[in-house]
Amino acid sequence: MGDKANAHPGAAGRARAADHPTSVRNVVLVGHSGSGKTTLVEALALTAGAVNRAGRVEDGATLSDFDDIEHRQQRSVQLSLVPVEWNGIKVNLLDTPGYADFVGELRAGLRAADAALFVVSASDGVDGATRMVWDECAAVRMPRAIVVTHLESARADLEEMTRICAQAFGGDDPDAVLPLYLPLRGPAGPDGHAPVTGLIGLLSQQLFDYSTGERVESDPDADRLPLIAEARDRLIEGIIAESEDESLMDRYVGGEPIDLKTLIDDLERAVARGVFFPVLAAAPAPQGARQGLGTVELLDLVTGGFPTPLEREAPRVTTVDGRPRELKPCDPGGPLVAEVVKTSSDPYVGRVSLVRVFSGTLRPDETVHVSGHGLTDRGHEDHDVDERVGALSAPFGKQQRAVTHCIAGDLASVSKLNRAETGDTLSAKDDPLLMEPWEMPDPLLPLAIQAHSKPDEDKLSQGLARLVAEDPTMRLEQNQSTHQVVLWCLGEAHADVALERLRARYGVQVDVVPHRVSLRETFADRSAGRGRHVKQSGGHGQYAICEIEVEPLPNGSGIEFVDKVVGGAVPRQFIPSVEKGVRAQAAKGVAAGYPLVDVRVTLLDGKAHSVDSSDAAFQTAGALALREAAGDSRIHLLEPVVEVSVLVGDDYVGAVMSDLSGRRGRVLGTEQTSGARTLVRAEVPEIEIGRYAVDLRSLSHGTARFHRAYARHEPMPPQVAERLREQLRTS
Known part of the structure; x- marks a missing residue:
């Protein structure tokens, strides 16, 4: 140290590859x-x-x-x-x-x-x-x-x-x-x-x-x-x-x-x-x-x-099939175990991986095994492949200085690992191993995007794949309910950097659009509907009539279809056609365009024609019957509710609970934890916490964390639902 009676030798030049x-x-x-x-x-x-x-x-x-x-x-x-x-x-x-x-x-x-x-x-x-x-x-x-x-x-x-x-x-x-x-x-x-x-x-x-x-x-x-x-x-x-x-x-x-x-x-x-x-x-x-x-x-x-x-005690290491593997601490002569701690892209050399070697010695041009990282829920596929290491180098600003090897305990940049992503393990191809991944924060700020133009649309998929390969804190979602592409980020600055990298590094221009949550519809009470599809236009016509009854079911029941037709009023071969038409209309929605869920549809009666009835005709009649039943009933909009757990310092507990209540949240309870912190548990409509990652950081001066998990869909308050319908009518 500085008190070592001037023991330091002064400047020692640029760093070299370490030997031990x-x-x-x-x-x-x-x-x-x-x-x-x-x-x-x-x-x-x-x-x-x-x-x-x-x-x-x-x-x-x-x-x-x-x-x-x-x-x-x-x-x-x-x-x-x-x-x-x-x-x-x-x-x-x-x-x-x-x-x-x-x-x-x-x-x-x-x-x-x-x-x-x-x-x-x-x-x-x-x-x-x-x-x-x-x-x-x-x-x-x-x-x-x-x-x-x-x-x-x-x-x-x-x-x-x-x-x-x-x-x-x-x-x-x-x-x-x-x-x-x-x-x-x-x-x-x-x-x-x-x-x-x-x-x-x-x-x-x-x-x-x-x-x-x-x-x-x-x-x-x-x-x-x-x-x-x-x-x-x-x-x-x-x-x-x-x-x-x-x-x-x-x-x-x-x-x-x-x-x-x-x-x-x-x-x-x-x-x-x-x-x-x-x-x-x-x-x-x-x-x-x-x-x-x-x-x-x-x-x-x-x-x-x-x-x-x-x-340093090394992270836990297993074989790729999960069996524990004991290693000597930081042994340059031991089996190769290295971890990708950062991934970046260079316009000239392609993907560059910064690795920390925990065991063994990494050398250029050798073939290594790349093992996956367990982040498939974020759009990062697990890996189990062999790849050839390119050049090894020590980064310095934008420059990369070539090194001959990287021993256990040292760090180096590796080029040409086209499949390896941040968090992956590099090991010997004949002795594949897997390191326990480190904890990554959950990205909780949604960013819905769409391609700016047709050329951008062609490049978007590849650009997004490269983007998430570099950043394990980012999650890519292709939402099947809202048909949106959503990048989940850690905050606004994180989102800005993601958009800038898409544009500047991968040549993809995107537009940010409002993020939509997955709303649903359901019947508030029992209703009946009649579907009549009768057309005659020369040759074979179209003839199908069906009568249904719709009743609400408990949350999470989905859609049930019950056949109670007697006397062959609807021929047996057309009953599946009615069900198909009902389910197709339910997927499109019956009021605001959101999928219909949690109802029982009962087919009671109908009529058919020996010549003009067909599968297509009864599908159309089933859809018409469901729409008519909806017109005579109150339709509830169902919104997703998420369970939120907020870990916050005791000084900010009151502010957090008040804020959650202002978001139509229900506080379920609090638990005292170590370090003068409190865990606040609540249920909050998802539509109310789109920017919660940003707002909570501001509210707690960056000291709070939260997790969210889907709980269920439940009816939206009438005034909120009406406001949403009004927005749909004017948009």
Whole structure:
């Protein structure tokens, strides 16, 4: 770490292919949108020598050469990998989007990483969504550290932000979240604000001054030592409390000085075990400088304190038929097990898959087995095929740098895997294996689309298939009831990116149309109808008369057809024709054009002609009879009702319940859960929650989640049904 008495060797150049898992660190950067994650990655790359002062490398690539859509959106929308090298260690920096709509990219980063850097803006603080991700990491004991950014802000207060982070992330043990450094401030400006120009190491009691654009280390003045004594003592106590050496606390309390190396070693072990969470500060390098404030200290922490891939428990692995398979942790010589954590398309090389290798070694031009991912409900087919690996490379902005291999614990991009999608497992073709998939959020915002023109219609199917292959958080639905193509997304920004990718990447222009829910019709009471189809136009005519009775049935009964004809009034061969006509009319609807359900249709009587009666005539008569019965009865519109479960912080329970009631919802109950959260269960008409994914995020400041499941269809209130019919008449 930065307190290692200047142990770092400085810039180490661009990252290479790792030779052993101990020389790899996989780190995901987490934080809300605008917290400074991408800027921090650029600063770390500059300090590590991966880019020059202009942000470029020898081949002209820059870290800013990301997706064109990101430039138009003015925010990160996808996971990106930047490999750098420091102290002889390859560090894979996984930069994730901070906006909630792209949480799928965040989860992919968490899957690929072994530790997390939580990036917190000194001017914005800690939001609820970041706390939720922290809790997810805590559940799997992922090692974490906190980086405070935006120190140049006039409101920036590193000490106060450290206190806020301890309160937000410390839980029952705020002493597990402590700073490793205090800010070193320069002279105050005209506004009275004293900028942070360096750091004071609490363990080494050394000053690290970045005011000149280069890191300068020196001993502190005597008058500074009392200022850091209290924070230093608290940090040492926090480290010793998590030490595996139980005698260390007794020695410390007894007044025995603990040497610096022992403290640093214990600190690194506590961080790697996920029981101690240091707070650091970082800022980009000023113009013309090579090192940003705190970047050396942060790289030292990552390489010295974060665990190697060998220390991570691998996800559960089975054979493709479900039998458990035991593997050594992160063994480069073991059977190949790798996972596709991200899929993208390149206009020149086609599909590119970012993979994390968990076992074995992946090499170019070898044939691997691709196993499916269990997301068939989202339009992603399961896979069980062999494919030939193309080139292996390490991404850097838009550039791909060729590598010779990728060992267990490392990440690389793979080209020409035309069938593999995000979440798929790559394994040896003669030993196919399957990794347990990671949890993906449910897309709950519907986006109904249609092709803009005939040429677009021809390309739409292929474009949508490629789109959902890249993004497992998106679900494609071909709704058979409404005859709409629906993309289910995580939010409005997610939907905007999907439309932009269809247009810019796949050349498909689509129009967004109102999303329709699957309404139904049913009879409110018993009714009778007579269908008379008699025509004579030369030659054989058409003759069929039938009389029916219709009565409502319980929800979910469908349509029953009962024959009670006596005396052969309707010949036996034409009774199925009447039923066919009734069912065909029911599918078209009898009032507002929605399918008719939950009725019993009884054929009572009718008439036939020995010459002019036919199958077609009795089908027509059956349909006419059903329409006449509907004209003499009240017809209920049935709307789908969904069961909604909302997990929300206790502070927002009242607002959520009030909002659900305003959507004609019925709150069924609440359950207290861990983490000061409540599960609210309700039943809500589907027509009322089309935008609930967006509205709930706003209502709860991004801290609530919800799930929905179809419950049943039930009658729509008369005033709502009339309003809907009026919309149909005027549209």
